[in-house]
Amino acid sequence: MSRKLWACAAALAVFTAVPAAAQDQARLNWVEVHSPAIAGNLEGNSADRKVLVVTPPGYDESPDKRYPVVYYLHGYWAPVEAQQAGFKLHEAVQAAAEAGNALIMVMPDGFSKLHGGFYSSSPTVGDYESFVAEDLVGWVDGHYRTIAERASRGLAGHSMGGYGTIRIAMKHPATFSSIYMMSACCLPPQPIDVATARRVEAMTEADLANAQFGELAAVSTLATWSPDPTADNFLKVDTGLEADGTLDPLVNQRLAANSPLVLLPQYLPALNSLEAFAMDIGDQDFLLEGNRQFRAELDRFGVKYDFELYEGDHGNRIAERIRTEVLPFFGQHLDK
């Protein structure tokens, strides 16, 4: 996603005030959820995670009603508040309710010191995967009137969150019944080379603060997928750089072991067990090629999914499509 878009989104990041008594409107509930899975990470990412729970209109007046839940995983770079400012989940929840699909939408904070935990499991970054699939789902089911069953739980996400969606769907098939990947990142393996390894080894805190989107994303995925608590670098990553200037192949093997394209054939039963599976991407998105490769593999293995290529880039139509495509999709497939 473009830096400009996010600068814009961040500027709007002030919480949108929603009148407390406006029960005819979807309500934004900013809460905090403690995640044992994230506790103890080496980046100092908080185990007390901000979470946005959007309840549908009428939630308070219907104390006996239970609702399906759509978990939405946000993308890289911008904090969760900026994601909400940009993508306006409450408008989508409102529209869904008006169309007869009253549901709860939950967006957890997937941000980290390096701007994104990739919903994976790393001692350096924290276990964001278990945070979402276990700690968060358990907490939401315990604190809101959900239909606490697989058939009524959906998982969606954009970019890094699209990656998180397919990863978690593969590894936790008993938790979610339908998934929607929007402009997913990181589908094919993302190997690092010697030049990148050298650059990362030499990085300082100041470099981090000034790093551009792509550069920081590469460091963040390394911290997520090739962590090393014993590393000399302050990032606590294993770059694989050897004393003789070569790269330890194990680093790229670890990175590959977190790639959905690589994981896919071993999780076919999980994906085939989904009630519904959708993915989409804009025709000007820089991630088109990775998505094309992933779809080619899904096709090769006979996995059924819906796909839409629409006119747009990586970020310019996400808010709209959450409202017009994603929530209607879940409205159709989740049990209510």
Added chain:
Amino acid sequence: MKALIAGALLALVAAPAAAQNITAPPPPIPEGITVEEIKVHGASLEGNLEGNEVDRQVMVVLPPSYRTNPDKRYPVVYYLHGFAIDGKNFYNYMRVPEAVAHNAAAGREFIVVVPSTLTKMGGSMYSSSVTTGDFRKFIAKDLVGYIDSHYRTIANRGGRGLVGHSMGGYGTWVIGMDYPEVFDSLWAQSACCVSPRTETVESATAMSAVKIEGVDQSGFGMRAGLASMTAWSPNPQNPPFYADFPLKDGAVDPLVMAKWANNSPLAMVASHVGALQSFDAIGADVGTRDGLIRDDTLIHEELDKFGIAHRWETYDGTHTDKIGQRFDEVVLPFFGEHLDAATAARPGERG
């Protein structure tokens, strides 16, 4: 790969040419020990594309007091066999009944369960594959569920240990990482396949040349390669092997290599640190004359790097010559130290 073949060449007993699987004579059964040979249905294996048996042979060894004390519940040690052998012959070779008797005499009572995971290719690799069947889930869910509902077990995590030899040691690592909530403690004996398996153009070309009818005669090393392939790069659309071969357009396919690496315990550790830290105890050992010592040392070092406590031992031995003895004298005592001990059941509770 060289190491795997080297290990294999130290094969236990010469195998009959037709099946090329290892056999061993039935073991002595000490007085008081009960052995049951049962079949366990593997729901996780249904529909596998290799045509592997869905109802699996399982050896169950019960300690002496099991029959005399019907109120007692016991910890269970699941013992996974290696490549090119079935569960019963592995049980034979390891002389499991004697090991159970020795440990019971020393006050450590266990039920030991030895499932057979022999497949058309010579071994399941204890992996999750639509081609071979999901053997990880078979062990962790189907088998554990069956044993807990048919025997007087301590039916919770604290009462279950998982151990295996060679391919079974590999299985111990990967099942432990995927299903940490099921087992209390792990022990890997002479684990194979720890670092990612790779191929050259020559070896990959040789794999592509094997006909499905010729698998049995293709030799231990080739069968191990084909078994790895059907376990780690399954492809339901590519009969008759239902797998993606490592050779593609005259070169080694990096995507297939990445899929295999994704099944390497060494590459998996970094993404499964929480799972590994959740075990009560982990142990691993290997003989100093076993070709697999290099690989097994690597995973020991990787566990150290992530601060995952474990016991690591090397001993004077080969891939096979001391494993039965060590199961009896080291592995079962290790589980005796860590698993919940056999206890009287609550009044009125019968298995």
